[in-house]
Amino acid sequence: MALREVEGDAGLDLGEVLGPSSEIATRRPLSGWRRVLAGLALPAVLLATWAVLSGTGVLSDRIFPSPGDLAHSAHDFVAAPRRAPVPGVVPFKGAAVRHIRASVGRWAQGYAIAVCVGLPLGLGLGLSRWMAAALDPLYQAVRSVPITAWLPIALVWFGLGEGAARFLIFIGAVSPIVVATADSTARVPRQLVDTARMLGTRPRDLARRVYLPAALPGIVTGLRLGLTLGWTSVIVAELSGSTSGLGAMMFAAREVTRLDQIIIGMATFGIIGLVGDVLLRTVARPFVRWADA
Amino acid sequence: MNQPAALAATGVTKAYGRQEVLSGIDLAVAAGEVLAVLGPSGCGKSTLLRVLAGLERPDQGRVEAGGAAVTRPSPERPMVVQGSTLFPWLSLRDNLAWGPRALGDRKAGAIVDELLEATGLTGSADLLPRQLSGGMRQRAAIAQVLANGPPLLLLDEPFGALDAQTRLRMQEWLIGLLADRATATVLVTHDVEEALLLGHRLLRLSHRPARVVDEVRVDLAPPRGRATLTDPRFVALKASVLAQVLDA
Numbered sequence: 001m002a003l004r005e006v007e008g009d010a011g012l013d014l015g016e017v018l019g020p021s022s023e024i025a026t027r028r029p030l031s032g033w034r035r036v037l038a039g040l041a042l043p044a045v046l047l048a049t050w051a052v053l054s055g056t057g058v059l060s061d062r063i064f065p066s067p068g069d070l071a072h073s074a075h076d077f078v079a080a081p082r083r084a085p086v087p088g089v090v091p092f093k094g095a096a097v098r099h100i101r102a103s104v105g106r107w108a109q110g111y112a113i114a115v116c117v118g119l120p121l122g123l124g125l126g127l128s129r130w131m132a133a134a135l136d137p138l139y140q141a142v143r144s145v146p147i148t149a150w151l152p153i154a155l156v157w158f159g160l161g162e163g164a165a166r167f168l169i170f171i172g173a174v175s176p177i178v179v180a181t182a183d184s185t186a187r188v189p190r191q192l193v194d195t196a197r198m199l200g201t202r203p204r205d206l207a208r209r210v211y212l213p214a215a216l217p218g219i220v221t222g223l224r225l226g227l228t229l230g231w232t233s234v235i236v237a238e239l240s241g242s243t244s245g246l247g248a249m250m251f252a253a254r255e256v257t258r259l260d261q262i263i264i265g266m267a268t269f270g271i272i273g274l275v276g277d278v279l280l281r282t283v284a285r286p287f288v289r290w291a292d293a
Numbered sequence: 294m295n296q297p298a299a300l301a302a303t304g305v306t307k308a309y310g311r312q313e314v315l316s317g318i319d320l321a322v323a324a325g326e327v328l329a330v331l332g333p334s335g336c337g338k339s340t341l342l343r344v345l346a347g348l349e350r351p352d353q354g355r356v357e358a359g360g361a362a363v364t365r366p367s368p369e370r371p372m373v374v375q376g377s378t379l380f381p382w383l384s385l386r387d388n389l390a391w392g393p394r395a396l397g398d399r400k401a402g403a404i405v406d407e408l409l410e411a412t413g414l415t416g417s418a419d420l421l422p423r424q425l426s427g428g429m430r431q432r433a434a435i436a437q438v439l440a441n442g443p444p445l446l447l448l449d450e451p452f453g454a455l456d457a458q459t460r461l462r463m464q465e466w467l468i469g470l471l472a473d474r475a476t477a478t479v480l481v482t483h484d485v486e487e488a489l490l491l492g493h494r495l496l497r498l499s500h501r502p503a504r505v506v507d508e509v510r511v512d513l514a515p516p517r518g519r520a521t522l523t524d525p526r527f528v529a530l531k532a533s534v535l536a537q538v539l540d541a
């Protein structure tokens with residue numbers, strides 16, 4: 001199955017996707033502090049360059065606000081006193097918690113549905129050659145429809161609001177979960193399954209006792225991709241008429257050309273996406289440590 | 294020999310597509326006996342063993358174990374192949390406990406401890422398979438299937454990937470283990486020396502499609518081991534089998 005496409009999007013390590021059965025050698029990752037240092041260096045350089053360019057006027061604040069302005073707006077977003085809500089208006093000042101809670105809540109709901117659907121579907125596809133042959137062409141076609149193209153039909157089916165948002169996030173997250181689960185399940189070495197059977201494992205226990213654990217490293221990669229793609233779908237989902245959420249805030253800011261607010265929205269998106277991925281990785285780590293190179 | 298056969302195959306024939314791999318194989322292993330199967334590379338030895346294990350069905354012929362037809366894999370006749378068959382996400386201890394647990398023995402502690410002892414791996418019980426050496430893994434894979442106390446063991450070139458010294462040590466270890474447990478064994482190999490050192494009887498297979506060419510009794514006094522290799526009867530037997538193999 002076309003795992004490589006998904007993989008290309010997220011810039012993941014091939015060895016990580018293929019799991020321990022892969023013959024592809026993976027290099028040892030950098031140790032803790034080196035990694036932190038390398039990861040912080042580039043943002044620090046960019047920040048310094050940006051401050052210099054803004055300060056000298058080379059970078060006009062019509063194109064990109066200065067660090068100072070942005071810090072000020074960020075402070076407003078998080079800490080300014082909240083205003084009384086006006087119907088139909090998406091607030092910015094003091095509204096950080098409210099928007100983050102709305103976006104993350106939608107994300108969590110859509111993602112939970114995607115996991116509940118994607119894992120069994122992927123396992124089924126990986127275990128049954130018939131199911132794979134029957135579903136694969138249809139599935140590949142459906143999956144090549146971009147998330148934004150689902151928006152109109154989501155609005156027709158669910159109307160403006162939460163239903164459409166959850167549906168879009170589900171659509172965004174489910175694909176990589178299905179593909180990675182199916183792919184890594186189908187790759188489980190036959191020898192492992194044969195051994196389990198010769199040790200007396202009942203055929204109906206094989207999925208749970210052999211296929212699932214053996215495929216887990218690949219599945220976790222799919223879950224991570226799904227989490228990230230689900231999060232990017234949140235912003236599309238919030239075009240479906242939300243008055244809360246980071247996406248809604250950014251589109252409201254665009255209408256009044258508040259570049260600073262748009263950028264703060266983007267940065268918040270980035271940070272939360274990163275935190276989500278780190279959390280998922282931390283939770284999954286003990287279960288897939290055996291597959292570390 | 295009038296002992297009941299632990300395993301018997303009659304007229305086993307198998308083809309992959311239009312290519313015939315096994316052609317009317319007959320063999321029988323008595324309880325506690327080690328049958329070595331020697332054949333040239335690619336002749337169908339692994340295929341034969343998979344059929345005996347019940348992992349594949351023959352196109353024609355029959356395999357019987359303990360009087361019942363073999364139609365699927367069973368803990369009564371496990372097969373161990375070259376390269377690890379351990380579950381990579383489980384510690385050595387949990388790997389060894391898999392079989393007894395699958396058959397309903399929740400704890401399996403005593404059996405596992407005894408096997409760790411017998412394989413000399415007690416100190417490595419909590420390591421993952423990838424943390425073991427090739428030789429340790431191979432011993433562990435054999436111990437894993439022995440945990441269910443099978444009356445019959447099917448071994449497919451279990452030591453093929455090891456260096457000569459390690460292989461000899463492993464062969465001595467296996468000879469002792471099989472003798473202690475009186476486990477009937479079919480050992481597939483393309484190494485004449487290994488076949489004669491471990492086998493009580495040797496079955497020689499032809500080039501593909503595999504047929505039984507001849508059968509040699511290996512009457513060498515126990516205990517067999519490194520000293521056997523220089524026993525004049527062993528040397529003579531080895532020379533004659535080797536000559537036949539090379540002339541074929």
Ligand SMILES: Nc1ncnc2c1ncn2[C@@H]1O[C@H](COP(=O)(O)OP(=O)(O)OP(=O)(O)O)[C@@H](O)[C@H]1O
Binds near residue numbers: 334335341501
């Ligand atoms: N699943 C399969 N599908 C098609 N052909 C197969 C399959 N398994 C084995 N063969 C073919 O059957 C023949 C015998 O293979 P087998 O692995 O049994 O030989 P072998 O004697 O064990 O070889 P080696 O000494 O190299 O281990 C080979 O020509 C192989 O290509």
Ligand SMILES: [Mg+2]
Binds near residue numbers: 338339340449
């Ligand atoms: Mg073979």
